[in-house]
Amino acid sequence: MKKLNFYKKVIALSSVLLLGACASDEPLTDSILDVSTPSKTALDTWIDTNILTPYNINVQYKWNQNVVDNNRFLAPPLQTKVQPALEIVQKIWLESYKTIGGPDFVKKIAPREFVLVGGINLNTTGTITLGLAEGGQRITLFEVDNVNKKDRANVKRFIHTIQHEYIHILNQTKPFDEKTLAKITPTGYTSNWYATSTTVAREEGFITDYARSNINEDFAEMASTMLVNSKAEYDAILAGITNQTAVANIRAKEAVVVKYFKDSFNMDFYKLRDEAEKNTTAVINGN
Amino acid sequence: MKLKTIINYLFIAVLAMQLVSCDNKETLDSPFNATPTERLNAQQKELNDMLESSEFGWKAVYYTDTTQLGGFTHVFKFKDGKVDMASDFDDDTAVYSSEYSIDLGSTVSLVFTTKNRIHLLSDSNNYPVAALRGKGYKGDFQFLYYGQENGQIIFKTNRSFEELRFVKATASDWTDLAKNRLMIANVVGATTRPLFRLLETNDGTKTSQFDFNFTAETRYAVANSIETGSSMSYNMGIAYTPTGILVSPAVKVGNQQLAAFTYDAATGNFIATGTAGVTATIKYSNKPLVLTDDYKVLLAGNPRTIYAYIAAFLATAPSNSLLCNSLLNTINASLPSTQKVNRVSFYFNDGANGSYISYSFTGGKSTLYHFVTVTEDPVNKTIILKDDGWLGGSEPTLLKDLDKQLLDPKGLYVKKESFKIAYSNTIYTLTTASNNFRITTYGL
Numbered sequence: 210m211k212k213l214n215f216y217k218k219v220i221a222l223s224s225v226l227l228l229g230a231c232a233s234d235e236p237l238t239d240s241i242l243d244v245s246t247p248s249k250t251a252l253d254t255w256i257d258t259n260i261l262t263p264y265n266i267n268v269q270y271k272w273n274q275n276v277v278d279n280n281r282f283l284a285p286p287l288q289t290k291v292q293p294a295l296e297i298v299q300k301i302w303l304e305s306y307k308t309i310g311g312p313d314f315v316k317k318i319a320p321r322e323f324v325l326v327g328g329i330n331l332n333t334t335g336t337i338t339l340g341l342a343e344g345g346q347r348i349t350l351f352e353v354d355n356v357n358k359k360d361r362a363n364v365k366r367f368i369h370t371i372q373h374e375y376i377h378i379l380n381q382t383k384p385f386d387e388k389t390l391a392k393i394t395p396t397g398y399t400s401n402w403y404a405t406s407t408t409v410a411r412e413e414g415f416i417t418d419y420a421r422s423n424i425n426e427d428f429a430e431m432a433s434t435m436l437v438n439s440k441a442e443y444d445a446i447l448a449g450i451t452n453q454t455a456v457a458n459i460r461a462k463e464a465v466v467v468k469y470f471k472d473s474f475n476m477d478f479y480k481l482r483d484e485a486e487k488n489t490t491a492v493i494n495g496n
Numbered sequence: 497m498k499l500k501t502i503i504n505y506l507f508i509a510v511l512a513m514q515l516v517s518c519d520n521k522e523t524l525d526s527p528f529n530a531t532p533t534e535r536l537n538a539q540q541k542e543l544n545d546m547l548e549s550s551e552f553g554w555k556a557v558y559y560t561d562t563t564q565l566g567g568f569t570h571v572f573k574f575k576d577g578k579v580d581m582a583s584d585f586d587d588d589t590a591v592y593s594s595e596y597s598i599d600l601g602s603t604v605s606l607v608f609t610t611k612n613r614i615h616l617l618s619d620s621n622n623y624p625v626a627a628l629r630g631k632g633y634k635g636d637f638q639f640l641y642y643g644q645e646n647g648q649i650i651f652k653t654n655r656s657f658e659e660l661r662f663v664k665a666t667a668s669d670w671t672d673l674a675k676n677r678l679m680i681a682n683v684v685g686a687t688t689r690p691l692f693r694l695l696e697t698n699d700g701t702k703t704s705q706f707d708f709n710f711t712a713e714t715r716y717a718v719a720n721s722i723e724t725g726s727s728m729s730y731n732m733g734i735a736y737t738p739t740g741i742l743v744s745p746a747v748k749v750g751n752q753q754l755a756a757f758t759y760d761a762a763t764g765n766f767i768a769t770g771t772a773g774v775t776a777t778i779k780y781s782n783k784p785l786v787l788t789d790d791y792k793v794l795l796a797g798n799p800r801t802i803y804a805y806i807a808a809f810l811a812t813a814p815s816n817s818l819l820c821n822s823l824l825n826t827i828n829a830s831l832p833s834t835q836k837v838n839r840v841s842f843y844f845n846d847g848a849n850g851s852y853i854s855y856s857f858t859g860g861k862s863t864l865y866h867f868v869t870v871t872e873d874p875v876n877k878t879i880i881l882k883d884d885g886w887l888g889g890s891e892p893t894l895l896k897d898l899d900k901q902l903l904d905p906k907g908l909y910v911k912k913e914s915f916k917i918a919y920s921n922t923i924y925t926l927t928t929a930s931n932n933f934r935i936t937t938y939g940l
Contacts, residue, residue, distance in 0.1 A: 216507075223511060231572040241533050248577075269568055271609035279655060284615035285608075288594065293809065327611045329621035333630035337621075354611065 252291055259299055260323075264316060266306050268295065268323040276347065277326065286327035286353035294325060294356045294367070300492050301368045302375065305485040318382050318418045320375075322347040327354040336403045340370035345381040361493050365437045368489070372433035380425065383473040386465055390424050393461045411450050414458030424452055431459075432466045435478070438488040511682055521799045528675070539604045543641050546649060547606070547662075554649070557735045557928070559744045560617055560634040563925050566632070566715020567735025568743060569676055571665050581737035582673055583613040584736060589673035590881075592800060601636070605654065610635040624713040641688070659683065675738035676808040682743060682759050683734060684712050689764050690780040691927060691934055695719040695730060700773040700799035706730060707785045717743075722785045740766055747776045748766055771803040783929070784909050787877040790911035790924070794879055795872055796851075799939075804841040809814035810920040813936040815925050820935045823898045832892060835859035840898075842926075842937065853902060855895055864892055866899060878907025904928040904937075 249257070256268045264386040269276060269311045286294070306315045320342065330338040341349040350370060357363040394414040402410075402421040410418045420430035435443055449457050468480040512733040516901065528535055549555065553573030559566065573580040579723045582589050594612035599605050608614055616622070617635020639651035639660055649662040685693060706719035706729065711752040715735070721728040739758055746755035746769065754768035755777045766778040794801055810816070811824070828836050838856045845851060851870050856863040865887035871880045881903050886892070891899065902908070906929035913923040921938040928934075 219507075219511070219631040223514060226516060241531070243537070245518045271597070272607055272637070274601070274654065276606075282619045282620040282630070282634065284637065285610050287611040326616065328619045331630045335629065397510065 214332075227334045245474075256295065257293060260295060260471075263322070264303060266317060266319060267322045269322060270353075273324075276324050277349070281330060281444065283330060283351070285326045288327050289405075290327070290353050290356055291325060293358050294350070294353045295323075297356065297358065297364055297368055297492055298323070298350075298371055301485055301488045302371050304487050305481060308484050309481040310474060314474070318379060320346055320378060324349040325353045326351045328352065329355075334403070337442065339366075340374045342374035342377045345378045348378075358492055358495070361489070364489060364492060369433050369437045372427045372485075374434045376429040376432045377425070379474075380428065383407055383469075385469045385473075387424060390428060390462060390465050393458050393465075394427075397421055398427070411446070411459075412452045412455050414455040414462075416446075416451075416459055416462070425463065428469075429465065431462045433465065435466065436482055436485050437489075438482075440479075440482070509797070520909075527718060535683060536600060538602065539641065540598045543604055543606065543649070544598050546644065547572075548576075550664045551913065552665045552667050552669065553580070554662040555669045555743075556660055556662045557742060558614075558617070558635070558660055559733045559735070560636070560653075561656065561658070561923045562733045562744050563731070564628075564714060564716055564733075565633060566733035567742060568617060568635075568715075569735055569737075571669050571673065572662070573665075579608065579612065580610075581612045581614060582670060583616070584673045584676040585613060587677055589671070589677065598720075602640075604641040606641065606651065625697045625711075658751065665820070672738045676736035679710065679736040679738065679741065682764065683710060683736065684759075685710070685780075686764065690782045690931070691817055691932055692781040692784050694722075694781055694785050696779060697747065697749045697778045698773065698775045698777075701936070706783060710734070726910050737749060749774050749776055770802060783876075784908050784911065784927070787909070788911055789877065790912045791872065791877065791879045791908075794851075794870060796845060796870060797865070798845055800846050801844045802841060802846075803844075803924050804839050804940050805935050805937045807837055810823060810936045810938070813912065813923075814916055815923070816935045817927075817930060817932050817934040819901070819933045823901065823933075825896060827894055830859070832859065835861045839936075840935070841940075852884075852887075853881070853882075864895065866891075866895075867901070873929075874906065874911040876929060878909055880905065880907040901928050901933040902926075903931075904930050906930045 228436070238481055252270075255349070260266050260268055262329060268291075270286055270288075270291045277283055284357040289429065295418050303315055324347060332338060337351075339351060341347075343349070348371065352367070355363070356367055366398075396416060397413050399421055405418060405421075407418045410416075414431075415421045415422075415433045417430045434446075438446065447456050447459060450459075467478045470476045501715065507880065514703040516551035530538070534699040550573075552859035553571055555569065555571050557569050559565045560568070564637060565868045568583055568585050570581060574596065576685045577595055578593055580591050580593050582591045592612050594606050594608065594610045596606060599607050614635065614637050617633040618637060619632045620630050622632055623629050624639055634656070636655050636658075638654035638922050640654060640657075642652055642659075644650065647664060651660045651662065652658065653660055684849070693708040693710075695708045699702050704720050708717060708719045712719040715733060717732050717734055718730075718732075719730040722827040730744060730747050732747065735742040735744070737756075741757045741759075743755055743757065748754075749770065752774050753768055754774070757766035757768045757776070757778065759766055764780055794799075808826075811821075811877055831837075836858045839854070841854045842851070842854070843852050843854065850867060851866050854863055854865050854869045867884035867887070868881040871882065872878070873880060883903060909925075909927040909928070909929060911925050915926055916940075917923060917936070919938065921940065924937050924939055926935050926937065
């Protein structure tokens with residue numbers, strides 16, 4: 210018992226010692242790291258006002274080796290091309306979803322970061338990677354230097370990438386009906402998709418060549434192709450296909466896409482397409 | 497030992513540890529007199545101050561990969577996160593502005609953060625040869641800082657750790673870029689110069705020769721020894737200067753490294769001079785460096801052989817000489833507009849017909865035949881074609897000049913080439929020994 214008391218006293222004493230042990234007379238000083246905010250250019254302020262603050266999406270246009278594949282030979286964009294590219298993103302993609310899906314739609318399901326790369330990402334096989342969606346958090350957009358807001362085909366190609374990658378992000382949030390889609394053209398998928406042209410792919414029931422790579426890309430290509438084309442343009446694509454089975458298959462895939470947007474997000478896909486079309490025209494006309 | 501005793505000892509040990517636990521290690525002297533963070537910050541500042549300090553900025557000759565590509569000269573002027581830059585990558589040597597930053601990663605590095613001239617080397621879609629598809633010119637634009645030496649800033653590239661030195665630029669370095677571009681034609685070699693080139697080294701006592709082949713697209717030259725049994729070769733990336741070229745790796749002659757060659761406009765030679773009579777010269781030759789026996793199969797007694805220049809595929813062959821092209825163009829110009837030279841075919845040992853040259857045309861003009869006898873010059877390794885009469889008449893005026901070249905009294909060098917054009921047929925070139933005339937043919 211005596212011993213226990215002794216231990217108690219020692220413990221009490223040492224706790225007091227411990228409490229005071231590491232006290233230091235020196236006050237904490239400022240960090241020796243540079244924590245000052247870098248000076249912002251007009252472009253940085255524009256990004257803050259139009260993308261970062263309203264949508265909580267960060268934009269990296271200055272080179273950061275940690276967000277780009279170091280094995281690829283890529284370069285940052287021309288500073289003057291950043292704002293035109295982002296205006297396309299903002300107007301055609303963000304605002305269209307905002308109007309049809311509700312003001313909070315893209316705020317809830319959106320990538321948290323855009324990485325802009327200037328040049329074309331050419332693979333050694335000769336194919337071109339237009340965009341990347343990593344973990345649903347970051348979308349990398351290539352070819353920013355080539356953006357021309359006045360040219361419809363150019364704008365369509367650029368926005369196609371964003372629409373395509375965003376469909377992947379939506380799919381990662383809520384899966385689409387993979388079983389139904391996989392049954393439509395089960396034998397047409399190939400990893401060697403780039404060996405045949407889009408024209409050939411369409412005759413086999415795929416909307417683009419890349420859609421043949423697997424069902425996830427098929428779904429994303431289907432949805433994004435419909436979003437970048439007006440109803441008339443889309444109908445013209447289908448009218449150009451000779452094989453009527455292929456047309457029926459593409460229509461069946463279209464139904465999967467439309468149903469997905471209705472069931473998962475309560476959105477009318479055709480209205481979204483019309484809104485995107487309206488905004489595309491507005492961008493090209495400089496509004 | 498009783499368990500209780502063990503606990504007692506442990507208890508005391510723990511107490512003792514607590515007493516010394518807060519001993520302040522910071523009082524120990526750092527061998528660098530600063531914390532790692534302080535030292536990195538100081539390095540960042542040191543690099544930025546250095547970059548901004550030079551009045552006319554900095555010059556760097558960037559060799560991206562000296563195993564297959566040459567050097568690209570860049571000049572930079574740094575100020576407050578902005579950089580003005582120009583390069584001799586292409587004919588646009590104007591100055592453009594962009595941004596840079598001094599980043600902290602594994603070490604302090606200089607990054608060109610928005611697009612400018614240096615990024616032209618890192619464009620996957622713009623590559624000089626098919627082997628570099630997707631890799632561009634293998635350039636980097638993030639450079640790791642490795643300190644300073646003799647007023648130069650030493651960097652290593654982020655991806656491949658190639659050393660890159662920034663040297664203080666002068667005012668003329670900015671205007672010299674355009675002059676660098678003018679040097680390219682001299683390195684490629686004027687069409688008026690002799691058709692063969694070599695690199696000749698002299699180590700003060702002995703001269704060695706290497707055949708010299710330069711590829712303008714990659715700015716790269718390969719020089720292989722012509723001496724039998726020697727596998728010695730010099731492969732070098734080339735950078736242009738207003739007065740000549742710089743090569744990397746340097747040409748090693750004896751124990752001297754020669755990197756700077758000066759252009760001599762009179763001879764077209766590029767000369768690098770060391771000490772004690774050591775030189776390296778890139779020069780022209782009227783004669784092939786390596787004489788081949790490729791002509792022997794054409795001599796009498798061998799099976800039939802046909803070589804043909806086919807205009808549709810070989811008119812643009814780079815191995816045709818200027819003289820050859822101009823003679824063919826002259827013939828075409830003097831023909832009616834619907835007619836052109838179609839083929840110039842060389843038939844050797846064609847049975848009873850012997851050997852002859854046939855000139856065929858498009859647009860309905862009939863083929864002309866010139867019979868020849870074939871002899872050899874075994875010393876200079878040429879075949880000599882001698883006139884043996886035209887089929888059905890005398891020499892047509894139209895073909896006089898071209899035909900005269902083919903019947904060069906000193907003969908023709910025949911070379912089986914390693915490259916192909918349009919078809920898998922072997923390419924043979926016929927070069928006259930007297931003139932700058934070379935015609936490209938298919939082996940049929």
